Amino acid sequence: MDLTLTENHRALRDAVNAFTARHRDRAPKPGGGRKRPDQKVLEWQALLLEHGYFARTIPRDYGGFGAPRDVIELAIIADAFSRAGVSPGIHNQGISMLVPTLLEVGTEEQKRRWVGPTIRGETIWCQGYSEPGSGSDLAAAQTRAAVQDGHFVVNGQKIWTSSAHYADMMFLLCRSEPELPKHAGLSYLLVPMNNPGIEVRPLRTMTGRAEFNETFFTDVRVPLDQIVLSRGDGWRVANITLKYERLLLGDANKLQQRLEAILRMMREPGPEGTPLLDQPEWRDRLLRLQGEVMAARHHNLRLLTEQAEGVDSGLGRLIVKYHGTMLGHRLTSLAIDVMGASGLAYEPQGEMAEDDAATTWHIDYMYDIGLIIGGGSSNIQKNIIGERGLGLPREPKAAVGA
Amino acid sequence: MRFGLSEEQRLFDNSLRSFLSSRLPVEALRRLAEPGNGFDKDLWHGLGELGLHGILVPEEYGGAGLGTLDAALAAEALGYHAAPSPFMASVVMAAKAFDAAGEAPRRDWLPRIAAGEIRIGVGLGAISGQTGRAAVELRNGELSGALDGVLDGDAATHFLVYLPDGRAALIDAAADGLTATPRRSVDRTRPLVDLTFTAVPSLAVIGTTNGIETAARVRDAGRVMLAADMLGAAQNMLDRAVAYAKERSQFGRLIGSFQGVKYMCADMATMLEPCRAMVWYAAYAQDGIPEEAASTANHTKAHLAEVSREVARLATEVHGGMGFTDLLGLHFQFKRITFDRQVLGSPEQCRRDAAVAQGWAAG
Numbered sequence: 001m002d003l004t005l006t007e008n009h010r011a012l013r014d015a016v017n018a019f020t021a022r023h024r025d026r027a028p029k030p031g032g033g034r035k036r037p038d039q040k041v042l043e044w045q046a047l048l049l050e051h052g053y054f055a056r057t058i059p060r061d062y063g064g065f066g067a068p069r070d071v072i073e074l075a076i077i078a079d080a081f082s083r084a085g086v087s088p089g090i091h092n093q094g095i096s097m098l099v100p101t102l103l104e105v106g107t108e109e110q111k112r113r114w115v116g117p118t119i120r121g122e123t124i125w126c127q128g129y130s131e132p133g134s135g136s137d138l139a140a141a142q143t144r145a146a147v148q149d150g151h152f153v154v155n156g157q158k159i160w161t162s163s164a165h166y167a168d169m170m171f172l173l174c175r176s177e178p179e180l181p182k183h184a185g186l187s188y189l190l191v192p193m194n195n196p197g198i199e200v201r202p203l204r205t206m207t208g209r210a211e212f213n214e215t216f217f218t219d220v221r222v223p224l225d226q227i228v229l230s231r232g233d234g235w236r237v238a239n240i241t242l243k244y245e246r247l248l249l250g251d252a253n254k255l256q257q258r259l260e261a262i263l264r265m266m267r268e269p270g271p272e273g274t275p276l277l278d279q280p281e282w283r284d285r286l287l288r289l290q291g292e293v294m295a296a297r298h299h300n301l302r303l304l305t306e307q308a309e310g311v312d313s314g315l316g317r318l319i320v321k322y323h324g325t326m327l328g329h330r331l332t333s334l335a336i337d338v339m340g341a342s343g344l345a346y347e348p349q350g351e352m353a354e355d356d357a358a359t360t361w362h363i364d365y366m367y368d369i370g371l372i373i374g375g376g377s378s379n380i381q382k383n384i385i386g387e388r389g390l391g392l393p394r395e396p397k398a399a400v401g402a
Numbered sequence: 403m404r405f406g407l408s409e410e411q412r413l414f415d416n417s418l419r420s421f422l423s424s425r426l427p428v429e430a431l432r433r434l435a436e437p438g439n440g441f442d443k444d445l446w447h448g449l450g451e452l453g454l455h456g457i458l459v460p461e462e463y464g465g466a467g468l469g470t471l472d473a474a475l476a477a478e479a480l481g482y483h484a485a486p487s488p489f490m491a492s493v494v495m496a497a498k499a500f501d502a503a504g505e506a507p508r509r510d511w512l513p514r515i516a517a518g519e520i521r522i523g524v525g526l527g528a529i530s531g532q533t534g535r536a537a538v539e540l541r542n543g544e545l546s547g548a549l550d551g552v553l554d555g556d557a558a559t560h561f562l563v564y565l566p567d568g569r570a571a572l573i574d575a576a577a578d579g580l581t582a583t584p585r586r587s588v589d590r591t592r593p594l595v596d597l598t599f600t601a602v603p604s605l606a607v608i609g610t611t612n613g614i615e616t617a618a619r620v621r622d623a624g625r626v627m628l629a630a631d632m633l634g635a636a637q638n639m640l641d642r643a644v645a646y647a648k649e650r651s652q653f654g655r656l657i658g659s660f661q662g663v664k665y666m667c668a669d670m671a672t673m674l675e676p677c678r679a680m681v682w683y684a685a686y687a688q689d690g691i692p693e694e695a696a697s698t699a700n701h702t703k704a705h706l707a708e709v710s711r712e713v714a715r716l717a718t719e720v721h722g723g724m725g726f727t728d729l730l731g732l733h734f735q736f737k738r739i740t741f742d743r744q745v746l747g748s749p750e751q752c753r754r755d756a757a758v759a760q761g762w763a764a765g
Contacts, residue, residue, distance in 0.1 A: 071405055278763075284750065295705055308404075383668075
């Protein structure tokens with residue numbers, strides 16, 4: 001254990017603090033995301049990349065900052081942004097899930113082509129995993145990719161594709177070898193969304209917005225080289241992506257940002273004039289959550305160190321999604337309680353406008369339920385934790401047929 | 403620059419754990435716990451041979467000169483095995499108190515702590531937020547009054563008694579005018595001791611009257627040790643619940659294959675796993691990150707108290723009726739967790755102290 005800050009670390013912390021103070025007006029509002037990045041967001045992202053406050057350890061050849069991995073540096077940057085309440089950059093499925101997947105198993109050409117535009121926020125990805133008939137049972141995917149005249153030809157349907165209505169690309173799990181057993185017959189393709197055979201129908205959710213979609217494929221042609229690894233490797237690649245999805249959804253830095261935002265609200269004078277932070281019953285609720293977020297953050301530091309040292313964190317990594325999404329929901333629960341009745345005014349704006357603070361908190365509060373369900377529901381997570389993490393026996397297979 | 407244990411720490415942890423598991427199978431633990439005095443001579447000597455007594459004492463005074471994180475690893479291992487041993491008060495809190503004192507008391511007492519030749523019960527009284535009598539007065543070097551809830555006090559050779567102003571007086575456990583009343587606690591591996599004093603001469607007075615900051619650091623180190631102890635005890639209960647779920651069959655299936663049972667185990671692991679890094683960080687902060695020492699110690703004690711209470715219930719439940727019996731001895735860890743939560747400040751008190759440490763509430 002060595003968390004000593006070197007001169008370089010102190011200098012970095014000062015630099016990040018100076019950066020957030022100087023540029024905070026240029027930053028987009030944090031939270032509430034799930035929209036195509038607008039010009040303000042893209043410019044902010046470019047500024048972060050230029051300073052190495054985003055994609056810090058991604059090699060320069062692929063558009064990153066190319067710094068060696070230093071856990072403390074990453075923690076300093078994340079801390080400074082959340083304390084300042086300034087957006088730490090774009091977090092979407094392309095950046096947090098596809099990019100690390102490509103860095104792990106993509107070809108050199110794929111990394112050069114896709115990583116840069118994705119981390120700049122120019123190329124938006126959506127995830128083609130769930131189908132109407134295969135949600136939790138992901139490996140049962142039936143969307144078909146047949147090989148005809150030098151192309152994959154895709155037919156089928158995906159559901160819960162968040163951001164498909166504005167995405168440029170999809171990473172798609174589909175069945176390329178129907179004659180092989182369930183898990184062995186899948187492939188992982190990179191599919192442009194502007195293909196004429198793709199139809200996206202918005203799916204309105206409980207937030208009142210259409211964050212999700214149904215996506216239909218009719219004879220969609222995909223070049224044979226737009227596959228990650230090989231035919232039949234789809235389950236393996238999908239699981240690499242799922243590993244990163246679990247980490248994204250349980251992101252401890254996001255939890256810390258929320259905590260800081262709630263703290264700021266609780267410092268404001270409440271309805272009776274006294275800030276809620278000065279009222280013991282409210283303060284204790286915040287403190288309980290602060291303790292839990294603290295555990296999540298320090299756990300994250302441990303995982304980052306293990307990752308850097310090539311150690312498999314096993315159980316420690318498997319719990320992150322379940323732990324983080326449940327805690328996230330408890331944080332947004334406190335936020336909407338802090339706003340109380342006066343925070344019930346709710347008018348979500350369209351795709352391009354920013355929502356007001358109260359509406360954003362209520363969207364996040366509801367969207368958190370979606371995050372608890374999506375990316376492998378909490379119950380699926382508990383199966384994974386129990387079986388892969390603790391080595392508990394699997395559920396016996398139900399009898400086939402009959 | 404890394405967040406994790408060193409190779410030396412892993413080796414130390416392994417040797418301590420294998421020592422404890424060979425010494426404390428459940429029948430042995432049952433026997434050692436029965437008197438309720440929290441002490442066994444052989445175990446104490448064995449721990450001394452592993453270098454535990456002087457773990458925090460600087461090398462110039464005959465100790466190992468290690469840090470709070472090393473001590474927390476030891477506390478976790480002791481909690482895992484519910485070891486009856488006066489580690490927290492004597493080895494950690496008293497050593498920290500004397501290490502922060504002047505040259506004379508350091509020279510006089512630290513070598514004796516490191517040698518395991520004395521064991522010091524510690525009473526923080528009101529400074530710990532603990533309930534019970536805490537009215538102590540020091541006049542002309544003599545201690546009078548009463549103090550309840552002294553930690554690790556039954557087999558102690560000395561007591562370190564804190565005054566409300568933050569100073570502490572060391573007294574001999576056999577001194578005239580001192581009455582020590584030990585009681586068995588719900589946790590038979592740790593005793594409760596109440597003291598009354600009538601003009602008991604102090605052997606040393608440490609600290610100054612201008613604040614309780616040093617005393618609070620001793621208290622916070624104790625809170626980290628209790629958190630580590632709860633982590634160990636809860637991890638033990640989880641490990642045993644998982645093992646039981648892999649061997650017990652009902653309805654023709656291993657019970658761990660039922661989602662009801664599997665999910666209880668998954669919930670325990672999900673709650674408990676992040677606590678390990680939290681304890682490491684808080685322990686490290688006591689030596690290395692002074693500005694976060696108080697808030698992390700308090701949060702860690704409070705959080706572990708909440709998590710380990712849940713784990714204690716769920717792990718017992720996974721064992722079904724067997725978990726409720728004396729037979730498996732699972733209850734030693736259950737009661738250890740019960741004890742740890744209440745001493746040196748409740749979770750509510752600790753969270754309040756964390757608020758004060760961050761300037762969110764007045765002290």
